[in-house]
Amino acid sequence: MGRMSGIVGHTLYALLGLRAAEARNLPVAALCQRHLASYLAGAYLGCDIQAMPEAICVETGEEVGFGTVPVEKSPYTGGPVRPFHLVVHGADFSPRQIHELFYGRSHLVLGWRKEDRPSAIPWDRLPAYFADVVRDGLDSYGPGERPLAYVFGWMVHVVSDALIKGVRSGLNLRLLDGQYTPRNRPIQDLVSFHEVGRKELGLNWPALLTDLAQTPVEPIQPHYMRVGIPDGALGREFGDGWAPEKAWLLEPVLLENHRFLRRYVPAVLAEMELHQTPAGPDCNENLRKTTGLSYPEMVELTQKADFRHSLWQIGAAVADMFTAVVQGEPRLFGLRADRSPSWDELARRWRKTSRGATAG
Numbered sequence: 001m002g003r004m005s006g007i008v009g010h011t012l013y014a015l016l017g018l019r020a021a022e023a024r025n026l027p028v029a030a031l032c033q034r035h036l037a038s039y040l041a042g043a044y045l046g047c048d049i050q051a052m053p054e055a056i057c058v059e060t061g062e063e064v065g066f067g068t069v070p071v072e073k074s075p076y077t078g079g080p081v082r083p084f085h086l087v088v089h090g091a092d093f094s095p096r097q098i099h100e101l102f103y104g105r106s107h108l109v110l111g112w113r114k115e116d117r118p119s120a121i122p123w124d125r126l127p128a129y130f131a132d133v134v135r136d137g138l139d140s141y142g143p144g145e146r147p148l149a150y151v152f153g154w155m156v157h158v159v160s161d162a163l164i165k166g167v168r169s170g171l172n173l174r175l176l177d178g179q180y181t182p183r184n185r186p187i188q189d190l191v192s193f194h195e196v197g198r199k200e201l202g203l204n205w206p207a208l209l210t211d212l213a214q215t216p217v218e219p220i221q222p223h224y225m226r227v228g229i230p231d232g233a234l235g236r237e238f239g240d241g242w243a244p245e246k247a248w249l250l251e252p253v254l255l256e257n258h259r260f261l262r263r264y265v266p267a268v269l270a271e272m273e274l275h276q277t278p279a280g281p282d283c284n285e286n287l288r289k290t291t292g293l294s295y296p297e298m299v300e301l302t303q304k305a306d307f308r309h310s311l312w313q314i315g316a317a318v319a320d321m322f323t324a325v326v327q328g329e330p331r332l333f334g335l336r337a338d339r340s341p342s343w344d345e346l347a348r349r350w351r352k353t354s355r356g357a358t359a360g
Ligand SMILES: [Zn+2]
Pocket: 047, 048, 107, 157, 161
């Protein structure tokens, strides 16, 4: 199906950030664990609103590619493709146009087109911005916890994208031809998936990504993207840069992201597959061509580049942000701790019937 989308990387960053948050005893870690699929969905779709097909295969009608990444020919037939458009109330939008309208709004610190750049949020204002969103999550989108888990996932994406795309310094990965490039992304994905995720962390990728893709759209997302009428704590403290006129379009975009992802996850899992060769396991031809390396060579390269150290840095940076946000919204400390009586405790209270007989 062609180009990777970053779902593997962002899912891994979210899981590492969660472990780091657990190690610091941040109460929000248990919340994210309770709503893991929504937390992971936030870490991906919470930002990447261009998750939709790029084109349609003319002969088969199949959707191909990933939004904004050019597709020249159909991977199914080798034949022609036509551009994909999202049609909303009779108006057509290309993935590129969607990207221009919304990408900066979700990524906050990066990805704004020039004329919207005054709406970008400086890095040092992020904890305050996030804390306001959390406050609104508690006051206007609660008492359910799922929106909060999604919001913390979204924070992971904002932080990790800023690091990996070099907007924020602190990461010093040099892999093949840079830190984050079209050629080295498949290497990061494959090694994250197999060596780090599957073998070292014991992740069940098909289960994690499938559950992620089945989560619903969270209504708090347009709010934290400042699409709508300014309101809540965020509207009060960050009153500029709101775009009520885009609300009619964002909702169908978010629905499209979720629809697309349910189809896309199986394709990602297929693309990550390794097959046995006499020289050991190898990835598909397409990824070999993109990177110019065999899978064993990729593994070696990531070892030399100290890729795991970079992952550690990302996990720690995520937990740093979580800490700053929790300090900004003290109610996060009061989140339900598991003080419920255990089964043994309940048995002590309840085993004996009031009639005096003891059940087995
Ligand atoms: Zn992103």
